[in-house]
Amino acid sequence: MIVLENRFLSIQNVACFFVESGIVLLSVVTSFLILHGGTLIVGMDEVMERALLITFLCQSCMYLLDLYNFRLLRTFGETLFSIGITVGVACFGIGLLSLVVPRYGAAHSMYYLSMILTSLSLLAWRLLFELYITRLAPMENILIVGTGEVARKVGEEITKNERLGFKLIGFVDTHSDNMIPSGINVVGTSAQMREIIKEYDVSKVVVAITERRGRYPIKEMLSLRVNVCPIVEWPDFYEKLSGRILIDNLAPSFFIFNDGFRKSRLFLLLRRIISCASAAVLLLLLSPVLIIAMIAIKLDSPGPIIYSQIRVGENGKLIRIHKFRSMRKDAESGNKAVWAVENDPRITRVGGFLRKTRIDELPQLINVLLGDLEFVGPRPERPEFVQKLQDLIPYYELRHTVKPGLTGWAQVMFHYCGTIDESKEKLQYDLFYIKNLSLKLDIFIIFHTVKIVLLGRGAR
Numbered sequence: 263m264i265v266l267e268n269r270f271l272s273i274q275n276v277a278c279f280f281v282e283s284g285i286v287l288l289s290v291v292t293s294f295l296i297l298h299g300g301t302l303i304v305g306m307d308e309v310m311e312r313a314l315l316i317t318f319l320c321q322s323c324m325y326l327l328d329l330y331n332f333r334l335l336r337t338f339g340e341t342l343f344s345i346g347i348t349v350g351v352a353c354f355g356i357g358l359l360s361l362v363v364p365r366y367g368a369a370h371s372m373y374y375l376s377m378i379l380t381s382l383s384l385l386a387w388r389l390l391f392e393l394y395i396t397r398l399a400p401m402e403n404i405l406i407v408g409t410g411e412v413a414r415k416v417g418e419e420i421t422k423n424e425r426l427g428f429k430l431i432g433f434v435d436t437h438s439d440n441m442i443p444s445g446i447n448v449v450g451t452s453a454q455m456r457e458i459i460k461e462y463d464v465s466k467v468v469v470a471i472t473e474r475r476g477r478y479p480i481k482e483m484l485s486l487r488v489n490v491c492p493i494v495e496w497p498d499f500y501e502k503l504s505g506r507i508l509i510d511n512l513a514p515s516f517f518i519f520n521d522g523f524r525k526s527r528l529f530l531l532l533r534r535i536i537s538c539a540s541a542a543v544l545l546l547l548l549s550p551v552l553i554i555a556m557i558a559i560k561l562d563s564p565g566p567i568i569y570s571q572i573r574v575g576e577n578g579k580l581i582r583i584h585k586f587r588s589m590r591k592d593a594e595s596g597n598k599a600v601w602a603v604e605n606d607p608r609i610t611r612v613g614g615f616l617r618k619t620r621i622d623e624l625p626q627l628i629n630v631l632l633g634d635l636e637f638v639g640p641r642p643e644r645p646e647f648v649q650k651l652q653d654l655i656p657y658y659e660l661r662h663t664v665k666p667g668l669t670g671w672a673q674v675m676f677h678y679c680g681t682i683d684e685s686k687e688k689l690q691y692d693l694f695y696i697k698n699l700s701l702k703l704d705i706f707i708i709f710h711t712v713k714i715v716l717l718g719r720g721a722r
Contacts, residue, residue, distance in 0.1 A: 268698045270502045272426040285383045286317040293375035319352040326713050332425050349381050401429040402465040409433050409446050412511050413470035419504050431462045452479035470496035472511040506690035522697035537637040541630035562612040565591035573642035576665040581634040584625040588613025620715045638704040639667025640692040655686045671695035674710040
């Protein structure tokens, strides 16, 4: 297991990506050699050029289809369908490119064999790889010290991520008078930890003790730390595993003394320059889309083309953001803020399409240029909701310590929120982003946003 941008990343994920890149590349080169017996009608440099292009198309499509998200469990039929789509997109891409660059159309029979070899090889590899990660891959056996609510949530997250190489052994009870919640598999007490670790070959001990009463097993922890196996506290482990910061029972000292949350002025300046440059380029490239959207909105329903809202920005400053109007003119009668819901009846016909494709958000590129938004950051919320959420959710005000963005970590990791509980979970993702803010994380979020937009996920 490796850590990338403070998240656990399975070595199997990385290995699978590179192996499949090699499979596609080798399939293309092999097909050229089989058909011409070493006497190529194009040079080997052109063969490699085409092989790299097909590999790029296949890998991009597999990423968009979540084939590298090993947290998801797929059936054989779903895997077969995804590989079929991947190969189909690669064929279509090559065919389209050959119309623009005629030399890519030469030796088209080689492409047919390439796609057949690629399909069969990828399917066989995926079957073997699935067998490996479910039956043969080494697992990190995790033991949780504690039996409270936080310990239960950590255990649930481990169980959800077994495909990444984690296995929950059980829980250690640190005080016998504690009422054990349902679903907690207690394998022993703190005095028995050394024997438990040896019996179950425990790789890591996660301490999830948040109750103020009871005995903290200091002596046992020190002994294990020095002589037996690694010991970590639950906030750091949960953060790396889930990509969010669990705020339940989290002490303020976590935010005060933990690494992260504070970035240099040079980094923030560089980030601002990149955001402005990206917004300017996108406005220029997407200007035809903007014009078509404006015409469609005007023809579809009465009302203004641009809809402006007051949102809460950095340090609680009120900002006015702009969107293409996607709802009826009277969507919020009486100027009362209302959360959007699934299949919201207030959305117009054109507005539904604009929301699904996120085109309604494009006018906010102007807000990026004006300095109200960054390209990536927590999405700004309306002040009517912010006041309520700050009263109900701990640490909510920390969202406003950075500049909000067009897209963000919570947007790519969590669905649209429309309730207090969903806002609380969304905040946990926002806090992870604020703590681990970096250009690499921003780039990952942008790539993931493109995938979500192309697949039309998460809009309301």
